[in-house]
Amino acid sequence: MAKDLPKRSENYSEWYNQIVTKADLAEHSSVRGCMVIKPYGYAIWEKMQAALDKMFKDTGHVNAYFPLFVPKSFLEKEEGHAEGFAKECAVVTHYRLKTDPDNKGKLIVDKDAKLEEELIVRPTSEAIIWNTYKGWIQSYRDLPLLINQWANVVRWEMRTRLFLRTTEFLWQEGHTAHATKEEAIIESEKMLGVYTDFAEKFIALPVLKGVKTAHERFAGALETYCIEALMQDGKALQAGTSHFLGQNFAKAFDVKFSSKEGKLDHVWATSWGVTTRLIGALVMAHSDDEGLVLPPMLAPIQAVIIPIYKTEDELKLVSEKALQIKKDLEAKGISVKFDNSDNRSPGWKFAEYEFKGVPVRIAIGPRDMQNGSVELARRDTKTKEVVKQDVLVEKVVGLMKEIQDSLFNKALAFRKESTHSVDTYADFKKAIEKGGFVYAHWDGTSETEEKIKEETKATIRCIPLDAKPESGKCILSGKPSAQRVVFAMAY
RNA sequence: CGGGGUAUAGUGUAAUGGUAGCACGAGUCCUUUGGGAGGAUUUAGUCCCAGUUCGAAUCUGGGUACCCCGACCA
Numbered sequence: 001m002a003k004d005l006p007k008r009s010e011n012y013s014e015w016y017n018q019i020v021t022k023a024d025l026a027e028h029s030s031v032r033g034c035m036v037i038k039p040y041g042y043a044i045w046e047k048m049q050a051a052l053d054k055m056f057k058d059t060g061h062v063n064a065y066f067p068l069f070v071p072k073s074f075l076e077k078e079e080g081h082a083e084g085f086a087k088e089c090a091v092v093t094h095y096r097l098k099t100d101p102d103n104k105g106k107l108i109v110d111k112d113a114k115l116e117e118e119l120i121v122r123p124t125s126e127a128i129i130w131n132t133y134k135g136w137i138q139s140y141r142d143l144p145l146l147i148n149q150w151a152n153v154v155r156w157e158m159r160t161r162l163f164l165r166t167t168e169f170l171w172q173e174g175h176t177a178h179a180t181k182e183e184a185i186i187e188s189e190k191m192l193g194v195y196t197d198f199a200e201k202f203i204a205l206p207v208l209k210g211v212k213t214a215h216e217r218f219a220g221a222l223e224t225y226c227i228e229a230l231m232q233d234g235k236a237l238q239a240g241t242s243h244f245l246g247q248n249f250a251k252a253f254d255v256k257f258s259s260k261e262g263k264l265d266h267v268w269a270t271s272w273g274v275t276t277r278l279i280g281a282l283v284m285a286h287s288d289d290e291g292l293v294l295p296p297m298l299a300p301i302q303a304v305i306i307p308i309y310k311t312e313d314e315l316k317l318v319s320e321k322a323l324q325i326k327k328d329l330e331a332k333g334i335s336v337k338f339d340n341s342d343n344r345s346p347g348w349k350f351a352e353y354e355f356k357g358v359p360v361r362i363a364i365g366p367r368d369m370q371n372g373s374v375e376l377a378r379r380d381t382k383t384k385e386v387v388k389q390d391v392l393v394e395k396v397v398g399l400m401k402e403i404q405d406s407l408f409n410k411a412l413a414f415r416k417e418s419t420h421s422v423d424t425y426a427d428f429k430k431a432i433e434k435g436g437f438v439y440a441h442w443d444g445t446s447e448t449e450e451k452i453k454e455e456t457k458a459t460i461r462c463i464p465l466d467a468k469p470e471s472g473k474c475i476l477s478g479k480p481s482a483q484r485v486v487f488a489m490a491y
Numbered sequence: 492c493g494g495g496g497u498a499u500a501g502u503g504u505a506a507u508g509g510u511a512g513c514a515c516g517a518g519u520c521c522u523u524u525g526g527g528a529g530g531a532u533u534u535a536g537u538c539c540c541a542g543u544u545c546g547a548a549u550c551u552g553g554g555u556a557c558c559c560c561g562a563c564c565a
Contacts, residue, residue, distance in 0.1 A: 004503095017558095032556070087563070124565095158492065158563060165564065238565065275565050308525050347526040354526095365525055375525075491565095 005355075007289045012233040013161075019283055020162045023292040023356050033160040033167035037276070040356065041163075043300035044279055045170065049150065051202050051297075052172065052274065055194050061146040061174060066128050068152075069119035074127040078252040081126060084219020088156045090121040121154040126220065126245075126271060129175045130253040137177060137267060140259050144187070145177040163280035164237075164491055171275035177250070177267040179257065184268035185223075188244040191272040192225040195240035203278065204295040204407040205229050205285045206415055207239055208437070208486060210462025215446045218271075222246035228461045228486065230415045231284040234435020236461045236488035239281050242272035280491075286380075286407050292357030293380055295407050296400040303329060303396055304353045305338045308346050308365030315340070318364055321389070325362065325374070328393045334400065354379060359403050360396055380406055421484065425475045428487070432458045437488050439467075441481035443474035452476055458487045 005022070006014045020026055025041030037045065053063070069092065076082050096113035100106040122128065129147075136142060150172050160166045174191060178184040192209055199207045207227035217224045221243035229239045250256070250266035258264055286293040296302050305322045309315040319340060326336045337358075339349055346363065353361055363375040374392055377384040380403050387395055418436030422428045431438045442448060442460065452475075453459050463485045474481050 013559095028557070030556075153565090155564070157565095159561095169565075171565075241565075273565075277565055306525095310524065342524090345524050345526085345528060347524080347528080349527085350525095351527045363525070367525070 005289060005291060008232060015289075016280075016284060017162065019287055019292050020280075025279065025283070025292075026162050028162070031167075033157060035160075035162050035166050037170075040300060041279060044282070044294070044298055045276055047298045047300065048198075048202070048278060049172075052194075052198055053148075053150075055198060056148050056172075056174065059146075059190065059194060061148045061176075063149060064147050065149050065151070066125050066132065068122055070122050070125070070128045072118045072120055074131050075120050077127065078130075078220045078248055080248070081220030081252075085123045085155075089123055090154045090156055092119040092121065122151070123153055123155045124271075124273075125149065125151070125153075125173055126175065126249055127253075130249040130255060130269070133175075133177055133267075134253050134255045137255055137257050140179050140257055143177055143179045143257060143267065144183065146174075146187075147176065148172055148174040161280075163276055163283070165277075169276050171273050173271060173273040176270045177255070178269070179259065179265075179267065181246070181268050184246075184270050185244050188223070188225055188242045188270040188272065191270070192227065192240070192242040195227050195242065195272070195274060198274075199227060199229065199239055199278075199281075200408065202295065202297045203239075203282050203285065204297070204404055204411060205239070205281060206408065206412045208462060208464055209466065210464045210486065212241075212462060213446070213449055213460050213485075215449055216460065218243045220245060220248050221271075222248070225465075226462050228437075228488075229281055229285065230411075230418055230437060230488070231281070231491070232414065233284070234418055234489070236437065236490040237277070237281050237284070238461070238490070239278060240272070240274040243270060245269035245271060285411055287357065290382070291355035293407070294357035294359060296359045296404050299357065299359050300335065301337045301353075301356075301358050302335045302400060303337075303360040303362060304349075304358045305336060305362045305364065306346055306349045306353075307338075307340050308363060310366070314366050314369075317369055318366070321369065322362075322364055325364070325389070325392060329396060332393060332397050334396060350377075354382075360399055362392070362396075378403060380410075422475065423472065428452075428458075428475050429456055432456050432487065432489065435489065437461070437486050439484040440475045440487055441472035441483075442485045443477045443479035443481055445477075448474060448476050452487070457489060459490050461486045461488050461490060 005018050008015050024038050026035045026037045029036045093115055094109050094113045095115060096110040097107040098110040100108045137145060152168055152170050154168050157165050157167055176187050178187060196207055196209055199205045207229045209227055212224040212226055218241065223244040225242040226238055227240045229237050231237055247266040247268060249269050255267050256264050257267055283292065305326060307315060307318045307322055309318050322338050326338050329336045357379060359379050361377040368374050372389050373386050374389060375384055376387050378399060420431045420436060421439040422431050428438060428440055449460055467483050469483050472481050
């Protein structure tokens with residue numbers, strides 16, 4: 001392997017780091033904890049954005065944009081929220097620099113330019129948004145208010161990893177206001193459903209829907225819904241969250257509406273988000289020891305055409321055919337790259353596009369010109385076949401769906417074989433050691449949850465929404481439990 | 492934020508305190524092209540700031556960044 005990629009089985013985290021950097025998705029920037037998302041990685045994000053944005057619009061949401069800065073006093077207003085985020089905030093204290101009189105060419109903070117009130121770089125936007133919503137909502141006629149924003153946020157993390165956890169990251173955050181509790185709960189569950197559809201249909205990643213325990217709940221929420229995915233190393237990754245915020249923010253920011261009956265009441269809120277972390281999930285879910293594997297629905301390049309030739313004449317003939325194929329495929333909505341660069345050998349190109357996870361490769365050379373064929377290779381299974389040119393378009397269109405489905409089914413099968421149910425603490429420890437999702441009974445207390453985390457490092461990923469009630473005994477305390485919850489080692 | 496480690500050309504790596512070298516890459520030219528082609532030639536580097544020394548990539552102090560292990564987390 002010319003890229004010298006470590007095997008997943010030998011060093012999973014190094015394998016991940018190298019795929020991200022060598023497939024040109026992202027690199028470390030010279031700013032601590034921050035990454036540069038490179039064009040190929042950003043193209044994946046743009047495809048995610050396009051798909052999600054449509055799903056949000058289709059469910060009645062509109063986009064808006066709120067400021068990057070949050071006055072400290074706003075962040076303070078919702079107590080739980082403030083406590084939860086205080087430890088990881090970047091704070092702006094001054095608004096001006098000046099040249100250093102003692103050190104020419106250097107800039108220093110101008111002490112005279114201290115802000116009256118510090119500004120927090122948003123770790124999330126509830127505070128600034130609810131402060132704004134106060135002016136927008138007076139009547140039940142203003143509700144529901146269904147707004148999303150695409151933005152960057154900053155959370156000052158101790159340890160960072162490309163896409164999975166960086167100091168600054170990109171996301172979308174939906175913030176909605178409703179007249180009734182029921183409607184807000186329906187909204188937060190609906191958006192969890194949107195995330196589930198997106199994960200399964202686009203990322204080809206099966207996810208568990210559930211609610212977080214009190215301990216893992218979003219700061220300021222009454223209920224946090226989540227989708228949890230399983231990565232190939234057996235660790236869980238939270239892929240999206242949706243929060244039912246109750247009236248906490250409405251009360252903190254005094255957002256009231258008058259109902260049809262003329263009664264004043266605080267509105268009910270939700271917020272929900274997914275981040276560029278999804279790109280990390282995508283990499284860890286499908287890629288293999290040969291590099292990145294992208295599901296067709298999110299691949300920036302869905303098919304690459306590589307010409308093979310010896311002479312100029314051959315190149316001309318092959319190019320004509322290749323361009324025709326490109327046009328035909330594009331007419332079917334498939335994004336195609338024809339790589340006719342002459343400074344790389346075909347072999348090099350094969351390896352390169354394989355590493356970058358392009359789902360389908362079409363090679364066409366003089367031999368194919370004679371036979372009316374092409375060589376068609378798929379990235380996920382690494383299989384090749386020779387197909388006739390006249391059925392190629394149809395074949396590739398079919399492959400897009402086939403590869404997408406196959407990736408999902410493979411991930412689903414992996415999750416199935418990595419999911420276990422246990423009834424004793426000893427079995428639990430063994431199962432956690434092996435990795436994967438572990439269903440076990442839990443007595444519902446934070447004490448038990450924390451003790452299990454201390455002893456095994458496993459956390460409760462979620463209380464699954466679709467689980468059947470099943471009475472049993474808590475694996476640690478032996479106290480009664482009404483249903484199993486999902487434990488795992490997590491990112 | 493605590494413990495440990497690392498920092499040399501675009502990348503990866505060498506160099507007892509004494510001429511900074513090698514490979515890959517990149518540029519140019521020629522031959523090549525059905526699974527990471529070959530030759531010729533050119534290119535470029537000691538993380539930053541101090542200190543010790545006749546002399547520092549090498550020793551000392553400080554800074555910064557990255558990696559690993561913990562605590563925190565989308």
